[in-house]
Amino acid sequence: MPLTAVDVTGLDPPRFRNLLSPDALAGFERAIVRGRELLDERTMWNVNSTARGGGVAEMLQSLLGYVKGAGPYGRWVVIAGDPAFFAVTKRLHNRGQYVELLDRVLTKQPALSHIGDRS
Numbered sequence: 001m002p003l004t005a006v007d008v009t010g011l012d013p014p015r016f017r018n019l020l021s022p023d024a025l026a027g028f029e030r031a032i033v034r035g036r037e038l039l040d041e042r043t044m045w046n047v048n049s050t051a052r053g054g055g056v057a058e059m060l061q062s063l064l065g066y067v068k069g070a071g072p073y074g075r076w077v078v079i080a081g082d083p084a085f086f087a088v089t090k091r092l093h094n095r096g097q098y099v100e101l102l103d104r105v106l107t108k109q110p111a112l113s114h115i116g117d118r119s
Contacts, residue, residue, distance in 0.1 A: 002079075003077040004078045008061060011065035011068070011069040012069050013029075013070050036073075039071070042073065044075070046074070047077055047078075049089075
């Protein structure tokens with residue numbers, strides 16, 4: 001299946017200096033350093049079915065822009081496929097979300113406990 005690279009412009013993370021409190025900025029900067037340590041020059045790949053339109057594609061433009069601004073470790077490609085291919089990928093995606101939700105239910109965690117979690 002052909003892959004097409006999507007060009008994403010790196011965005012400068014320090015632009016948040018005027019928006020974040022000193023504590024939040026320090027946490028943000030620590031997260032960038034920790035991300036660089038964890039990736040250790042590995043590449044974080046984002047594979048999507050489209051480069052424009054749709055929620056994921058719109059978020060990737062800015063989120064991956066900040067990843068690239070913090071280090072050269074983010075790549076985005078668009079994959080082409082027929083309807084049967086995307087039917088399988090959608091089932092895998094939905095199953096992954098179902099497994100996470102089921103795990104939260106079985107461990108008696110609120111289903112949306114990760115929303116707004118700042119840890």
